[in-house]
Structures are given as C-alpha cells and as structure tokens.
Amino acid sequence: MTGNPIDRRTMLRSAALLAATALAAACTPDPQPPATTTPGPQETPVPTTSSAVLLVFFSRAGENYWNGGRRDLEVGNTAVLATKIADRLGCDVYEIQAADPYPESYDETVARNVREQDDDARPEIAEPLPDVGGYDTVILASPIWNVRPPMIMSTFAEALDLTGKTILPVTTHAMSGLGRAPDVYAELAPTATIGEGLTIRGEEAADADTELDRWLSTKNLT
C-alpha cells in the first residue's frame, strides 16, 4: 500500500471520531428541502445518483496468522483494506474499538474469541456509536474469527437500526472467505438488505486493488 500505515490508521481513527459525533462529510447527502417545496421556474432539480456510504471496520494489530506461521502486524489486515476503501470512496469511516482491547498474542485472542462465541457475547464498544440515519449503504468490514465476524461486530450490528439500508459485508481471512458473515448480519439486521460481499486473504490486503476496484464498481460505489 502507499503511505505510512501508522499515519493512515491515525487518519481513520480521526475519521471514526468524526463519524461518531455525526459530523458527516463527503458521503452524506445535502439536507433535503421541505417536502412541499416545488422547484421554481428558474430551478432545475439536481438528480442524485450516488449513495451515502458509511464504512465501519474492526481490525486487530499484533501477532496474527500469516501464511501458516505468525507475523506481528503494525496495522491489521482489515485496517489496510479499509484504508483503501476509504481512499477510493472518500466516505465516512467508523472504526470499532473494543472497550476491553484484544490481546497482542494470537493464541490469547483465539482463546478469548472462543469464550465470546460460546457465550454469544456482545463485547462492549469503546466509542459512541455513529448516527447511521443519513446513510443508504453500510460496509461492515472485519476479520474472520472462527468462521464468522468477531462478536464485537454483532454488538455493532445489533445496536443500530439498519432498516432499509444495504449492508455490504467485507472480510479479510486466512481461508474461510466471508465465512458466516452474510448470515450473521441477516440475522441481526433482518430489516436490512445484505448485498454481495467482498473477501480478501489477509496476507493479500495490501495488494487487493484490482479485486477491490472490481467489487466497488459492481456495487456502483465508484
């Protein structure tokens, strides 16, 4: 990827705060006029074709799986992919951060995740949740942990009213693809539409430009 990943992450964190405080920017539609307003003779209605997108992601830096071994990641794979998506869409970004951060150690994270899955837990999110009211499309990006998104993604999807929105699942993984992500989100947000997702091997997140561009264009997001 281009640019310093740490700077990128900082940028995304800032964007997360902006989204959390509902300071919607580039992807948010302009305020709508009152319903009764009709265009005057001089006014030409401007057709709107773009959809307002919120990118939500969770990612864990630290020791991780890497081509059958382990590698210390300064920036998590999903964060790398999320940066590419944000760069292309210029959309609002909300990074999910755990109130109780996950361990640096891969094995300890696996063990904690097993406990959380067994308990059907909803790990607490550190920052206030974003106001999703103005968005048509919510991209939910995360790693795959034990064949599904981490339970903290369920915390997010369950806490918000995603009625009428299109959820696009995005995952990075070692071998499980999207795993159960589409089913999990369909279960937690039954009044949303689940669109076709994108999945990238974690080790290939930095080189995923072609696949990402193809997916974004099939979703009419670019």
Ligand SMILES: Cc1cc2nc3c(=O)[nH]c(=O)nc-3n(C[C@H](O)[C@H](O)[C@H](O)COP(=O)(O)O)c2cc1C
């Ligand atoms: C706790 C844990 C469980 C994982 N389980 C799976 C799995 O079931 N299937 C899979 O393909 N990859 C699995 N992985 C690998 C991650 O999905 C992959 O490395 C991902 O790119 C990590 O993204 P991140 O760096 O954004 O957290 C697991 C990784 C961790 C830490």
